[in-house]
Amino acid sequence: MSIEKMGAPALLGLDRFIVDEEEAHIVLDKEICAQCAEKPCLYVCPAVLYKLDKNGDISFDYAGCLECGTCRIMCKNKGIVKWVYPRGTFGINFRFG
């Protein structure tokens, strides 16, 4: 491999995650998100986990979360109804950091 622009999924593929299948650490209320005109989460998530689906609704997957907390701080209309760190041992496991 050599240096090239990489999409977020390819970058996240290099990281080690232990996904908590039983408990999502971030939960959205999509009805609130639908009312949000700015949707800053689309631009500020380093892992680009917030996307618009075909209907223009926010789709989100917590599995590739880097746990930075940017979305929580930028979410103005509180569509993020839950944001906690994953349960112990779960989530991102940086090998270098």
Place this chain on the structure above:
Amino acid sequence: MSGEDKFDAIVVGAGPAGSAFAYTLARAGKEVLVIERGDIPGRKNVTGGRLYTYALDMLEEGLHQKAALERQVTHEQIMMLSGDRAVNIEFVNPAYNQEGSMPMSYTVLRAKFDKWLSGQAEKMGAVVVSGIKVDELIEQDGQIVGVVAGEDQLFADIVVAADGVNSFMAQKAGLIPDIKAATIGVGVKEIIELPAKTIEERFNLKAGEGAARMLLGCTEGIHGGGFLYTNKESISLGCVFTPEGAARKKKSIHEIFQDLKMHPAIYQLIEGGDTIEYSAHLVSEAGFRGIPKQLHREGFIMIGDAAGFVINTGYSIRGIDLAILSGIAAARAVIEAEKTADVGPMYIEELQKIKLMLTMKQTDKFYEVLETPWLYDKAPNLAADVFNHLFTVNGEVPLPLKTELMRLLKENDISIWELIKFSLKGVKV
């Protein structure tokens, strides 16, 4: 231990602040429990980054010689990018790294460093439990007396929030509201693996030497900047943005960062390398004015990033050293205090004694300098234009430098007044 089932202190988070606290306290014979949510200390933590060495030796003389560090920084660089042009300034002072004396700073990877420092605290007698998340604080009669982690309740004379920039502990203690988006930066970083020899050739380094580079003009005008640090066998390349700036521009920070990798002045340094990790983390950009008004209440104190101890001057970023200092200060307060109620006020005194508060205060004015909006696009462009003028020799009659400078300022839409105002802010720091 004051009772059979009670610790002298419980620390939430085994980063540099928490481990420095635990190290100092355990060395004094106190019973200290460190609770870390990562599988191993360091697994959740990210730095640019570098560590200014003095802090380690303040913890214990000579400690830096044993520490899990990368390269000693010998080459300090500031690079301004504009289009595909680049202005690079390099400062080398051999006195920073004289043989037999303590080097000024080292590049560092947190997964390795935090694990090592936490291990040192354990050797001193601290109990470190990893893979456990603290969920709640326990309050009794207006005093914090312990923590809840899953099914367990654990008690201590003092609970120390060393849980980083998103300090849920400090929020639960009611000492801070939520962090404000305006005073925060989000950093993204790739670790790019390269052979040590290749790194040394590309940066003109001897074995063990390292480069630290700040980058300006790589954020599409968004308040922020890039960084590059050479590790033993990898390069840490990253970028920090104000998330509000990115949201206003409707531009993904991931995309802007990917563009930086391909800039010719950067690409040539990382070419042939393999990206082996992608990370992200928040960093406080507010400096002194970002420190919460209250850093303690009875039975509870905040240290490290949780207390906002970060300094960004634009040319250097300090966080790990300040975290260690605050951990030492907090431990000294716990050791000296006769009763729990005295710990908080004594901690503030110790922060003064260790010169942390004054250091933060002295660098406060940098915040205003870095608030200058044209610093992030027009200024690097102007710098490249000026050098372009100086180095262009093509047989044409050159205009006087002064005339050319005035033209370039105008072309870059920077008024002479803005420049004077900026210079005045600059001399005030």
